Amino acid sequence: MSVLDRKLLRDLVRIKGQVAAIVLVIAVGVMLQVMMSGLVASLSETRRAYYERNRLADVFAPVTRAPETVLARLAAIPGVALLDGHVTGGALIDLPGEAVPIQARAISLPDRGEPVFNIVYRIAGRLPEPGARDEALLLAGFADAHGIVPGDRIAVTLNGARRKLLVTGLAESPELLFVAAPGEMVPDPARYGAVWMPRAALAAAYDMQGAFNEALIALGRGASQDAVIDAVDRVLAPWGGTGAYGRHDLVSDRFVTEEIDGLATMSRAVPPLFLAVAGFLLYIVVNRMVQAEREEIGLLKAFGYTGHEVGAHYFKMVLAVALMGAALGCVLGILAGRAMVPLYTTFYNFPFLVFRPDPAAFGIGVTASVLAASAGGVFVLRRVFRLTPAEAMRPPTPPDFSRTLNFSGVAARAFDQPTRMVIRGVARAPWRALALSAGIAGGMALSSGMTTIYGSFDRMMALAFTVIDRSDATVFFVQPLGMTAAHDLARMEGVIAVEPFREVPAVLRHGLRTHRGSVSGMIAAPEMARAIDADLAPIDLPERGIVLGEALAGILDIRPGDMLQVEVREGRQPVLEVPVIRVARSLIGAPAYMRMDALNRALAEPGRISGVRMRVDSDRAEAIYDDLKNRPAVAAVSVAETARASLQKLMDQGAGSARYIMGAVAFIITFGVVYNAARIGMNERARDLASLRVMGFSRGEAGFVLLGELAVITLVALPVGSLAGWGLSFAIARGFSSELYQIPTEFDPFSHGFAAAFVLGAALVSGLLVKRDLDRIDLIAVLKTRD
Structure with missing residues (x-):
């Protein structure tokens, strides 16, 4: 070991407190880089492999009811490589001890063989027997949340008919990575389930014998997704097609993609802040050391050491601190990434998720820490090169303090x-x-x-649940009903007030930007659910026009005064051109608000409502929810507290x-x-x-x-x-x-x-x-x- 290297070790020990602080700052910056980049890589790769192995469809085309003969016309569309029609529908699961009916989705399985698309990943148990009418697979996350195991029976309402289904197994599906109940934006495995049943049994339950209500399509190489979607919509329009959409508009994939993109953004923006602070600290420390060791630098040069050798000695100190911090950060990043994985499997239904650090993250973290540390060191080392032995061995010229503060x-x-x-x-x-x-x-x-x-x-x-939405529960109907449905619910014992609304699925377009969401129709002066401005004051909905939430306005890059195209995906499916009147403060979701009467006029369906928001007596809440379970017109109930x-x-x-x-x-x-x-x-x-x-x-x-x-x-x-x-x-x-x-x-x-x-x-x-x-x-x- 050379003399300068021994001096380096002594210097590091002498300032060990400062070295430890700087190493820790560098380590946390590299830790965040490794952890976030690793999570991005792990989530992206796991999602890709899961989609590929379980053949998630490229295009989804819901339809009210189409005969199976239409599949041949869809298969003839240029760009369609493979397709399948299956049956799906809404369901309610009634579990003992649960006052509120739990929403679910029923999905068909082939009576024989493996599904063409969206192959289920069985976690436990077996598939339903071919031809069985009362056997089903259950979504694993939902089953775990309620302690349901294969062999249990659950009460499920399918198309208004209540049945007892034997749970033969637990499964996951690539189309259900993110699971949230309709009308809600938050994933909760306990509040939304899925059941898979043989095609014949489910078709009988939903009156779909010889028909399908959703087509799944795989695109050929080089096919234009937009062209295929337009052609599919034209074919399915006479049968009540509600608009085909690509995988990127699948609710599950959209939210997982947003999570991955958010992590990627944070991994690019946050770690550099910490590394910049570390570089600044190293600059101060090394600068002080060079000033304090002027005489030693002079002696080293007098004994024959060149400026480059002495400068390399101090630069080694910078590199040693940076590399120690980077090494510690890499280890901490792996540990933190592994600790974060269970959090994602709790809310996203990956059947498997293993944290795999991104090799590039290690290189980026180490390189960034070395560069950040070196940037500060380079400015200091210029002084080392400029110092001559004679000048360095003399004490520095005393500063002139004669003109500073005098008391x-x-x-x-x-x-x-x-x-x-x-x-x-x-x-x-x-x-x-x-x-x-x-x-x-x-x-x-x-x-x-x-x-x-x-x-x-x-x-x-606080704002979302006490200012914007002040209801206790939201009731969704199976299909739009008349105002008498709201009056019936208002007469229930314990119901304090009801507020009807109309929710219409739609594709919103502005220029080249689109968003698949919905338009919320509200009464003229809503009290339970309101659009608010930046000052938290309620916005009066105009007779004509639409009010968009901040998030949606950002997605569409639209401002008040611009025209918005609304392609309704329900009923007659009109295409509306409406002006944007205001932009409201939004905290959950990407809402769009219109006056309910104006929305119904545009749909030529006056007086129709999709559901009601309710204020209820807390002492009667359980009885009210239990009553709602037995009403065939009720599709779901969302409780604000839950x-x-x-x-x-x-x-x-x-x-x-x-x-x-x-x-x-x-x-x-x-x-x-x-x-x-x-x-x-x-x-x-x-x-x-x-x-x-x-x-x-x-x-x-x-x-x-x-x-x-x-x-x-x-x-x-x-x-x-x-x-x-x-x-x-x-x-x-x-x-x-x-x-x-x-x-x-x-x-x-x-x-x-x-x-x-x-x-x-x-x-x-x-x-x-x-x-x-x-x-x-x-x-x-x-x-x-x-x-």
Whole structure:
């Protein structure tokens, strides 16, 4: 080992506290890079393999009822490589102890052989016997949530007829990765199920003998999906086709894709912030070391070491710290990624999901950490090359402080001597103070930004379920009914009020942008579910026109005054051209609002409603829900309290849980920045502080001079960091937001106050650690120091 390498090891041990702090900052940045990139790669690859092995269809074409002879016409469409028609329909599952009827989807299985598309992945049990009328596979996630096992029987209502089905096995399907009940946006395996039954039995239940109500299509190589969809729609139009759509518009795939895209965005945006902070800290540390070791650098050059050799020695220190941090970050990234996998399997029905780190993430993480560290080191090493032995071995020219602050008169009487020394210390080295203050401000920004996001998630929940939607439950009908259905429900004992609505599936188009969703028709002055503006005031729906949620307006890139094309996928399926009147604040989903009477006029279906929202007496709620189970016209019941609990669980244990990891990382970095600032101040002024001790200053007075400067630097950093954190919170909120939910961001005094308290606490702890070392200074060694 060379002399310089031995010196390198001694230097690393000597500043081990600062090295550990910087290594930790680098490690968390690389950890997030490896974890997020690995999750993106794992989710993407697992989804691709699952779709491929289980043959998920490329195009889905729902239809009211079409004879099987139509399949031949669909097969003749150019670009169609393979197709199949199957039967599907809505169902209700009645479980003991569940007051609310549970929505489900019934899907046909071939009476013989394997399905052409969407092959089920059996988790347990067996397939139903061919020709069996009361046997079914059950969605595994739903079964696990309710403790159902093969061999159990469940009560299922199919097309108004109640049947007892034997559960022969548990299964998953590629079309049901994300499962949410119709009318809800939150996945909850306990609140939505799926049953697979033999084709003949399900066709008999839904009056589909010799017919199908959904065509599944695989495209040939080079086929145009849009052209195939247009042709399919033309063929199925006479039979009640409601509009074919591609895999990217499948609700399940759309939400999984949004989750993957959100992770990919965060993996590109967040880790560089942490690595930039680490590079800044390394710059300060190495810069201080080079200044403190001027004489040693001069001696090394005098003994024959070249500028490149000496510069390489300090550069090795930078690389050693960066590589230690990168190595630790890679290990932590793998562990964190594996810990996150169960969270995704809880909310997404992958039959298997193994965390496989993306090899490129390791390379990117290590390279980025080395580059970030080197960027700061390069600027410092220029001084090493410029120093000649004669110049380096002379003490640096004393700075001229004659024009800095002088205290006289009232100022001299107002401040004691240690306080004046603190103020002069900051004033005489303004750039050093600004650099340290900027570092602390960066830590404050990370902490306040993440703390604001915590509050934003809670605010989103509160606004969504107490301001926008104030109902207790939502009842959906099997098909649109007259207003008498709302009156009937209003007369139920325990029902306080009802509010009818009309929900119409539609494809919304603006220019080249499209969105497959729905239009919500509401009464003129709704009280339970409302569109609100940025100030949380209710928006009066216009007689003509449409109001879009913020998320939907962003997807379509549309503004008030623009015209929106609405292709209705129900009934007569008219194509409407409506002006956009307002953009409403949306927090869950991507809603579009119209006056219900105007929507019904456009559909030529006056007085029709899709369901009602209800306010109920909590003491009678269970009896009301039990009564709704037995009403054939009721397709589903969504309870607000249950939906809120599901969304809270998703944010705490699912995708939103990443905010806790990022928050912990932000606070770790903040402490590392503050500790390094205190340690750097101690190292830079160790000789001055020790001299004060020799001159008769007490330990407390010497400590006051050091920690007073840290206090001033920290207090200056707080407002700057708070302002930067406010801006950063908008960027983080955009990263977490998706079509499922949008995170509102505004200045939260509590969040910024909490972050400021943490920074002050970190400064206090760092100051105590540094003062402990100051109290241990060897005064004899100071007396021997040559200036």
